[in-house]
Amino acid sequence: MRHLVDTLEKNRTLSREEFSTLLTTDDKETEEHLFSRARDTATKNFGRDIYLRGLIEFSNYCKQNCLYCGLRRDNRDLERYRLSKEEILECCKEGHRLGFRTFVLQSGEDDYYTKEKMAEIIRAIRAEYSDCAITVSVGEKDEDTYRTYYEAGANRFLLRHETVSPEHYRKLHPLGMEIETRKECLYRLKNIGFQTGSGIMVGSPFQTIDNIIDDLYFLAELQPEMIGIGPYLPSKDTPFRDHDAGSVDLTLRLIAVFRLMHPDALIPATTALATIHPTGREKGILAGANVVMPNLSPLRVREKYQLYDNKACTKDEAAHCRGCLQRRLEAIGYTISEQRGDHVSRAGH
Ligand code: SAH
Ligand code: SF4
Numbered sequence: 001m002r003h004l005v006d007t008l009e010k011n012r013t014l015s016r017e018e019f020s021t022l023l024t025t026d027d028k029e030t031e032e033h034l035f036s037r038a039r040d041t042a043t044k045n046f047g048r049d050i051y052l053r054g055l056i057e058f059s060n061y062c063k064q065n066c067l068y069c070g071l072r073r074d075n076r077d078l079e080r081y082r083l084s085k086e087e088i089l090e091c092c093k094e095g096h097r098l099g100f101r102t103f104v105l106q107s108g109e110d111d112y113y114t115k116e117k118m119a120e121i122i123r124a125i126r127a128e129y130s131d132c133a134i135t136v137s138v139g140e141k142d143e144d145t146y147r148t149y150y151e152a153g154a155n156r157f158l159l160r161h162e163t164v165s166p167e168h169y170r171k172l173h174p175l176g177m178e179i180e181t182r183k184e185c186l187y188r189l190k191n192i193g194f195q196t197g198s199g200i201m202v203g204s205p206f207q208t209i210d211n212i213i214d215d216l217y218f219l220a221e222l223q224p225e226m227i228g229i230g231p232y233l234p235s236k237d238t239p240f241r242d243h244d245a246g247s248v249d250l251t252l253r254l255i256a257v258f259r260l261m262h263p264d265a266l267i268p269a270t271t272a273l274a275t276i277h278p279t280g281r282e283k284g285i286l287a288g289a290n291v292v293m294p295n296l297s298p299l300r301v302r303e304k305y306q307l308y309d310n311k312a313c314t315k316d317e318a319a320h321c322r323g324c325l326q327r328r329l330e331a332i333g334y335t336i337s338e339q340r341g342d343h344v345s346r347a348g349h
Pocket of ligand 2: 065108
């Protein structure tokens with residue numbers, strides 16, 4: 001069955017049946033071959049460098065009600081917080097001192113941060129840190145708003161599509177949220193010029209292998225610059241509290257499959273993966289990921305940004321995480337890069 005991996009590497013795609021076999025086979029040798037080819041592809045493009053992104057979770061208010069997420073509007077058991085522009089700039093200052101050259105501004109969908117307020121925050125970071133990339137991850141917005149962020153100096157945007165199947169999407173979201181809106185947002189972002197990230201949760205409630213294969217084809221069409229995939233993890237404060245977490249193994253296989261389909265993409269070994277397995281980040285890197293996203297948020301708010309339960313590293317200072325990650329990555333033969341790590345198209349490789 002190793003030939004499926006070789007065909008995927010060569011053609012950057014497979015048939016539905018072939019994808020299904022590769023994602024579900026019990027054959028460990030094929031799995032090892034998949035990880036090994038994905039790892040080699042990442043090394044060929046990025047060497048042994050892993051890019052760092054500093055995550056700043058600046059608000060846990062959210063007007064949306066995604067059924068899987070602990071920040072959802074209807075969760076009354078969560079103490080909400082917002083960071084001021086000054087507090088966000090403090091996080092950047094600490095991050096910059098520690099060698100971070102990308103800041104990721106992430107939040108729930110919080111209308112307190114109007115278009116103008118966000119632009120002001122982005123402009124302030126841009127003015128002080130001209131050598132850094134600014135990534136925004138604040139959900140669905142209109143064209144004008146995205147464009148304002150871009151013109152203020154943001155370079156990248158993360159918006160996972162979660163699942164491309166309309167039926168599955170409706171099972172994960174309340175009435176009124178549609179995959180079509182999400183897709184429009186993604187094409188809008190690409191069109192404006194953002195390096196755009198999308199992706200899925202692996203093992204989200206009701207997800208089938210067929211759904212995942214649709215996601216593989218959708219991302220082949222979208223050609224995102226970044227691909228975020230992590231296991232679904234239950235949050236006690238959501239209607240999905242009793243659903244099982246996603247599988248580590250399937251998450252790793254998908255990282256590897258995405259790496260072979262998108263050799264140049266920036267693929268993080270996610271916090272969710274680190275949460276579900278003590279060496280999840282390392283496993284992600286060894287399956288072809290090339291980005292890590294430690295937390296730069298102030299310690300006092302960390303526990304409140306609870307997308308899911310037991311999130312890894314919520315009690316660790318950024319400096320501690322930086323050191324810990326460096327040791328862990330060096331132990332598997334990788335190093336942390338202090339470059340911005342922009343997406344560079346190496347088409348033709
Ligand atoms: N509000 C923004 C950004 C914050 S949520 C947005 O929705 O895009 C960021 C990501 O966290 C989501 O895209 C989702 O894929 C992930 N997430 C939310 N709840 C999760 C859970 N229970 N398990 C794993 N990942 C989750
Ligand atoms: Fe809000 Fe994002 Fe969570 Fe949905 S996934 S409830 S939009 S924070």
